[in-house]
Amino acid sequence: MGRIIKPDEVCTQANETISALQSHNEALHKVLPNITLFMNNEVLAGNAWNSVKNQMSNHELVVQGLICANDQAVMDNETLMSQAGDEELIEDDIEQAIAESENSISQCQNNIAYYQQQCVNLGSLDLLIFAPYIEYAKLQINYNELLINNLEKFIQAMKDKIAKIDSIEAATNDLFLSAKGLYSDIDTGMSVIQGAWNGSGFTISENTSWKSSLRNAWDAREVRLRNKVFNSDGTLKEAFVQEISNKSMVDMTPEELEMFNLMIERILSEEVTVKELTMVIDCYYTPEFEGQRRRKDTAVEFGCYIDSYVEIRALCGDATRGEMQRAMLFNAVFSHDSFGKLGEVNYDSTNNVYTFRYSNPDNMAPGGTITSYKWSNISVGLVGYQDQGTDIADQNGDYLLSGLLGFDISESIRSTIVLKATSKCIQNAAKSSINQPILSKILPELVPSGIGAVISYAEGIGIAGQGKKIAEIDDCGLALSNLDLFYSSAFDGNVYSYKSQIYPSQNTMNLINGFNEYLDNDNKISYSELRTDPNGVAEKLKSLEILSVYKDKIIKKLGSEYLSAEEVIGIDNE
Amino acid sequence: MNETYEDIQRELHKLEDQQDDLERFVRKVEQKEEELIFQEQRFLSENERRIQDWRHDNNAQKLLLEQQEIVQKLFYNRLDFMNGDLKEIKKAKEKISRQEDECYRRMQNLDLEGEETENGKNY
Numbered sequence: 001m002g003r004i005i006k007p008d009e010v011c012t013q014a015n016e017t018i019s020a021l022q023s024h025n026e027a028l029h030k031v032l033p034n035i036t037l038f039m040n041n042e043v044l045a046g047n048a049w050n051s052v053k054n055q056m057s058n059h060e061l062v063v064q065g066l067i068c069a070n071d072q073a074v075m076d077n078e079t080l081m082s083q084a085g086d087e088e089l090i091e092d093d094i095e096q097a098i099a100e101s102e103n104s105i106s107q108c109q110n111n112i113a114y115y116q117q118q119c120v121n122l123g124s125l126d127l128l129i130f131a132p133y134i135e136y137a138k139l140q141i142n143y144n145e146l147l148i149n150n151l152e153k154f155i156q157a158m159k160d161k162i163a164k165i166d167s168i169e170a171a172t173n174d175l176f177l178s179a180k181g182l183y184s185d186i187d188t189g190m191s192v193i194q195g196a197w198n199g200s201g202f203t204i205s206e207n208t209s210w211k212s213s214l215r216n217a218w219d220a221r222e223v224r225l226r227n228k229v230f231n232s233d234g235t236l237k238e239a240f241v242q243e244i245s246n247k248s249m250v251d252m253t254p255e256e257l258e259m260f261n262l263m264i265e266r267i268l269s270e271e272v273t274v275k276e277l278t279m280v281i282d283c284y285y286t287p288e289f290e291g292q293r294r295r296k297d298t299a300v301e302f303g304c305y306i307d308s309y310v311e312i313r314a315l316c317g318d319a320t321r322g323e324m325q326r327a328m329l330f331n332a333v334f335s336h337d338s339f340g341k342l343g344e345v346n347y348d349s350t351n352n353v354y355t356f357r358y359s360n361p362d363n364m365a366p367g368g369t370i371t372s373y374k375w376s377n378i379s380v381g382l383v384g385y386q387d388q389g390t391d392i393a394d395q396n397g398d399y400l401l402s403g404l405l406g407f408d409i410s411e412s413i414r415s416t417i418v419l420k421a422t423s424k425c426i427q428n429a430a431k432s433s434i435n436q437p438i439l440s441k442i443l444p445e446l447v448p449s450g451i452g453a454v455i456s457y458a459e460g461i462g463i464a465g466q467g468k469k470i471a472e473i474d475d476c477g478l479a480l481s482n483l484d485l486f487y488s489s490a491f492d493g494n495v496y497s498y499k500s501q502i503y504p505s506q507n508t509m510n511l512i513n514g515f516n517e518y519l520d521n522d523n524k525i526s527y528s529e530l531r532t533d534p535n536g537v538a539e540k541l542k543s544l545e546i547l548s549v550y551k552d553k554i555i556k557k558l559g560s561e562y563l564s565a566e567e568v569i570g571i572d573n574e
Numbered sequence: 575m576n577e578t579y580e581d582i583q584r585e586l587h588k589l590e591d592q593q594d595d596l597e598r599f600v601r602k603v604e605q606k607e608e609e610l611i612f613q614e615q616r617f618l619s620e621n622e623r624r625i626q627d628w629r630h631d632n633n634a635q636k637l638l639l640e641q642q643e644i645v646q647k648l649f650y651n652r653l654d655f656m657n658g659d660l661k662e663i664k665k666a667k668e669k670i671s672r673q674e675d676e677c678y679r680r681m682q683n684l685d686l687e688g689e690e691t692e693n694g695k696n697y
Contacts, residue, residue, distance in 0.1 A: 088630065129596075129662075129663055130663070132658075132659035133659060133660075133663065136655045143648045143651070144648070147645065147648070150640050150644060151641065154641070157633055157634050157637065158634070
């Protein structure tokens, strides 16, 4: 009794809650990589470190649990909105309408009975004078019957509303129970974390039920997201790609961004099929209209994002040639703002290039005399250079940043790099541009820990800083040097080169410069030496006893913050 | 056959009964119809409020508008009856009154023409 459903108010409140939860999740997602970085650091070994790592794993679980609970609450709020429908339902008003209608029916029935009795009474009098009244009474009976019929329909309509309230109540009764359970487990986890410090280390709690609950929730969440993105055979779901292709990264929820990243990972992976690549391209162009298929606005950000995604990997030394080629394929295809017909993607294993067939819009104009269309090809590959693809670079013995520092810094790099607004992917797409809101969405996705100082980081073949430091910054915080990262592609027979525009933050540069400072002081290793005699360099590095001290100190600082140049020098002088 | 005093008296009684029936009927009808008019006016006014209350629901509003229309028909039909046929019925009373007067007149005539008998006058 007294139930009230006001969809406008429900939706306003639910939307505000969803927005707050999503913003909360966005922040939580940024925390996870740093914890993972710390926990995966194999150099930090021993009982004390393991105790800290165990404690950090609890933190990780709590963060994951919070993400799951917030996700669940978001879904529940969405269910609530969809169930609430679009009609305001106030049970008391409906009940009152039913009671009033029932009362009216009762009056109508009394009136009918009265007129019927009157007809019987007057009929017995057998007076012609009452004939008009009998006619009138019959008409009144008819009208009253009509009114009863209508009132019954109205009562039924009102009862349907009560049934709707019942069904909404039944459908929403269990909402938020699951999220509530997770929040409760999170509370338990928080208590465990807070009580873990025993004065000299972290004790391992025996209370683990909250852990398995949150772990299961996280696993279930991953399965749920993967099921949305992938078919059972692991290929991309066209429906998902089609849906996400209509959304700018600016408008994506954290969950959608995660699924978007799963899609990007699949596209870059060696397992991806040319059929999937064709399908993704197809989704990022509009359906054919008057002989033209136009690039969706989201295609430009997609190209920018996948390109930056791979560039960061390349810089860190873990991008394969195939990944770089596939990122370039999308850049090349999405640099065209329109096609007539889209063909399919093929891989030419002889020349190690991807090709993509298309037809110009001019050949497709409707009503024209041209009835057949001419196919053209875009071919994309890492042609002409030996050291493209860091897997190839590794084969050549080139040391990239990870090689120099002796451990995997991909997460560190990823967390400190910023990209210039004019990312290279739009160089060949003159009509497209990345606007500031989109860029501001892309950057945090690529640099979850924030934005560092922007410094120039150009590349070039033949002018790479041989004999120079690998990278350095000037007084203004601008970098002076570069690494050999070079892309090229071919459009209709023309080869285009891309310039890398990656900008490590000041902290990253400090790390590198600090190391080079150290090398300068002791046993400097030149860049050419790195390229020509990597094994010799490795031996040199190993032979430097102080290196391990220096490295340990840097590593110990990782997970919290990077060293400033002064700190690096300070450590060096210790 | 000649009309007797008793014949006229019977007719007069019958007319008086009719007159009474008619009077009762008209009184009852007027009372009831006025009661219904009040009831319908109240319904129409409350239904205006309901129509406003359910304006967001097309189906409910349609049904309520239909109800309004039916009750208006009832109401106007009732007014028509009271201003038309009921007045005619009331007029019938006058006709009966005239018939009664006629009866009295005929009785008077018999009084003038009749002979005295043991039991009264023979007409």
